[in-house]
Amino acid sequence: MFDTIIISIVILLLLVGLFFTVAGTIGFVRFPDFYSRMHATGKCDTLGEGLMLLALIIYMIGYEGIIKGDFVHALFVSIKIILLILFILLANPTSTHAIAKAAHDVGLEPWKKIDETEWMNDTQTDEVTNGGETG
Amino acid sequence: MTGLIHMPDFFLFVAIIIVIASFVSLYRGIEGPGIFNRIIAVNVIGTKTIVLLVLIGFIYERPDFFDIALVYAILNFIMTIAATRY
Numbered sequence: 001m002f003d004t005i006i007i008s009i010v011i012l013l014l015l016v017g018l019f020f021t022v023a024g025t026i027g028f029v030r031f032p033d034f035y036s037r038m039h040a041t042g043k044c045d046t047l048g049e050g051l052m053l054l055a056l057i058i059y060m061i062g063y064e065g066i067i068k069g070d071f072v073h074a075l076f077v078s079i080k081i082i083l084l085i086l087f088i089l090l091a092n093p094t095s096t097h098a099i100a101k102a103a104h105d106v107g108l109e110p111w112k113k114i115d116e117t118e119w120m121n122d123t124q125t126d127e128v129t130n131g132g133e134t135g
Numbered sequence: 136m137t138g139l140i141h142m143p144d145f146f147l148f149v150a151i152i153i154v155i156a157s158f159v160s161l162y163r164g165i166e167g168p169g170i171f172n173r174i175i176a177v178n179v180i181g182t183k184t185i186v187l188l189v190l191i192g193f194i195y196e197r198p199d200f201f202d203i204a205l206v207y208a209i210l211n212f213i214m215t216i217a218a219t220r221y
Contacts, residue, residue: 007140014149021183025156028179029163034171037163041179049186052149056189059142073198080201081189084208088182091212095178095219102219103171 006062013055020048033111034103042096046088053085143194150190157183174218181211 024044031037057078065074157180164176185204192200 007142010142011140011145014145018149018152021153022156025159025179028160028176034169034175037172038175041175045179045182049182052186053189056193059193063142077198077201080198080205084185084189084201084205087205087208087212088185091208092182095212095215096175098216098219099171099175099178106171108169108171 010055010059017048017051020044046092
């Protein structure tokens with residue numbers, strides 16, 4: 001019974017984390033602009049990987065620690081994964097902010113919806129404003 | 136394991152999905168216009184690799200991989216900061 005509850009929680013958390021990771025990847029490929037791509041990846045990756053590592057902690061303590069009875073080993077491994085989660089929660093928003101600030105300093109323009117007539121005229125300059133090859 | 140699902144097989148399934156997502160991100164890293172898309176593609180693939188290393192440590196039951204995942208996380212963060220500052 002206890003076994004089934006632990007396994008169910010672990011599978012649920014892993015699938016939710018996998019959903020967020022795949023959604024962030026789809027947003028990273030499909031969004032039209034650099035800033036909106038970063039909006040997709042910056043949050044979805046942090047949350048999805050936090051959930052997946054949390055599922056692995058629960059698996060480690062519940063299955064390896066309590067059912068198999070090797071509690072000290074499970075505790076040490078769990079402390080390592082908790083440190084990993086804390087570092088991801090600190091580092092991932094920081095690096096996202098650093099990339100966004102660097103792009104803003106270089107002068108990348110955010111993407112806007114423009115009229116079709118302007119878009120017909122702007123096809124030549126589209127690579128310059130959207131590409132950022134000068135950075 | 137007495138349950139219905141052999142748990143390392145499920146971890147292997149999750150790891151395969153993460154690898155596929157990494158290759159989809161690699162498309163944006165190769166194709167994406169400009170240098171910032173490439174930097175953020177490297178960042179995304181690196182953070183996926185951390186979870187992948189922890190999952191490999193669970194699949195093969197070798198706890199050494201968690202240390203490698205910690206070192207990889209720190210290296211990925213420092214690399215991103217250095218690439219954006221200079």
